[in-house]
Amino acid sequence: MDYSLYPRNDVLCIDMRSFYASVEAVKLHLDPMKALLAVVGDPSRSGSIVLAASPALKKKYGISNVSRFFELPKDPNLHIVPAHMADYLKVSTEIIKLLYQYVPKEAIHPYSVDEVWVTVNGLKRRFGSRLEIAERIKSDILECFGITCSIGIGDNKFLAKVVMDLHAKKQGIAECTYEDVPQKLWPFPVETIWGVGSRMKKNLQRMGIITLGQLACFDLQRLRKRFGVMGEQLYWHAWGIDLSPVIGNFIKTEQKGFGHGISLLRDYSKEEVHVCILDLCEEVCRRARTAHMAGKTIQLGISYSKETGGGFSRSASVSIPTNVTMDMYHVCMDLFFRFYDGISSIRRVYVTLTHLYGKQATQLSLFEDRAKKDDIGYTMDAIRAKYGATSLLRASSYTDAGITIERSKKIGGHYA
The missing domain is CATH 1.10.150.20 (5' to 3' exonuclease, C-terminal subdomain)
Structure with a gap:
């Protein structure tokens, strides 16, 4: 492979080690790398998932991010804490601000709350080689936040990411050039x-x-x-080749649709699920209205409980693009009654609105006042934007089957 044909950049991929667990350990004045600590989504439920385990807990007991609360060991030294998503987002933001000391924001590409790419082209005279820059950043993050990170260094974003996953998580910092690919990548599955x-x-x-x-x-x-x-x-x-842009305002892909789903905390009956579907439709249509979009294809997905398994996912199209909650809800309920098996309990629901058009594509109808429907939706959105997501809710959201109030307390599905 003639690598002279491809660009070479200085890219770092920085991953915070067991980020959620590390943040919680620092809050408790513990060493994140030595403490036995697990972050659990909801400790009040035995089946709740372990969102993060400290490196020591992973090594000693084999606990991973797919383990469940009831699988945690009965170790008196184990610290079990609930998730605090707002804290993790705050620390993540502060780490990004720290990186501004080295590069402008155009050179930073967050991949997730605990992982980020940083392009350090042209910084050798000021900060040293890209390896020296990685060492400085790693030291700064540890000193400022008490968190250990792994850093992959590559000629492009792909190489930086893959060498971080394969080597840096064991070595702390690892580097891979094009010429290193046969040695550092090819032996792996x-x-x-x-x-x-x-x-x-x-x-x-x-x-x-x-x-x-x-x-x-x-x-x-x-x-x-x-x-x-x-x-x-x-x-x-x-071959280690990736032409993704490494600097600049990274372009967002075109919005293909709006979707919202939830894994329910208990089994729902067919008499209850309509409340959940309505709440999900409300959220999807709110997001569509915010983007000034409307859709013609509506999809409903239902997963049954583990006892029966299975489920269905079906879609239907409407003649006029819509972002009206009740329009979407009626289509979803029609799909539900057509394809539901009639007996199974329901554990997961999701709805999507796709085949999008700009709001101006919505046509007027002689038989219904669509403008009035739209105005109601936008007015409700404005009230919620000003006074909070739960300031104006449908009566059904206050029933035991409603999901909006509980979800409003969470970030990314977990308590803030």
Whole structure:
């Protein structure tokens, strides 16, 4: 591979080690790397998920971020704390502000609340090599926040991310240039890079592709024919090539739709689920109105409880684009009664509004006052924006089946 044809940048991928657990450990004046600590979504429920486990807890008991509360060990030294999402967002924001000491905001690309890319091109004379910059940032984060981070360094965003995942989480800081790809990437299984889930892994294995090295040496045309654009992307990633922009105002993809879903804390009956569906439709339509969009395709997804399993996902189209809550709700309820099996308890619900149009595409009807419907929706949105999300609710939201009030107390599905 002639790497001289591809750009070389100085990119860092910074990942906070067990971020939620580390923040909670610092709050308790504990060493995040040595303390046994678990952050649980809701400690009042035995089946609640462990959102984060400290490195020591992971190493000693094998607890991971998919473990459940009841699986935690009965260790007297174990600290169990509820999630405080507002605290994690605040610390994440402060870490970004710290990075402004090194680079402008155009060179920072947050990937998640605990992971960020930073492009440090042209900083050698001021701060040293990219390895020295990584060491300084790592030291600053530890000194200012008490949190240990792992940093991957690469010639592009992909290499920085993958070397961080594969090597830096053990070494602290790891670097990968184009020339290092055969040594540092190729021996690893294909599922260690983006875009390779369980299904893709099985498909690649059927073709005799187990490692990244085998993927890199496979015929590109066959990959493109079998997997399309995704196959070509995987091929170039196996060679360490990524043309994603590393600096600038990163462009957001065009909005394809609006969706909202919830995993219910208990089984819902068919008599209760309509309240949940209405609350979800309200939120989806509010987001669509905020974006001045309306949609023609409405989808309802229902998952049954573990006892029965299964569920369904169905969609229907309306003739005129809408962002009116009751319009969407009536379509969802029609789908529910058509495809629900009539007996199973319900544990997850989601609704989506797609096939979007600008609000100006909405047509007037001779048989209904659509302008009045729209005005009601926008007026409700304005009241909630000014006085809070729960300042104006439908009566059904106050019943035991309502979800809006409880969700208003959370950030990202967890208590603030």
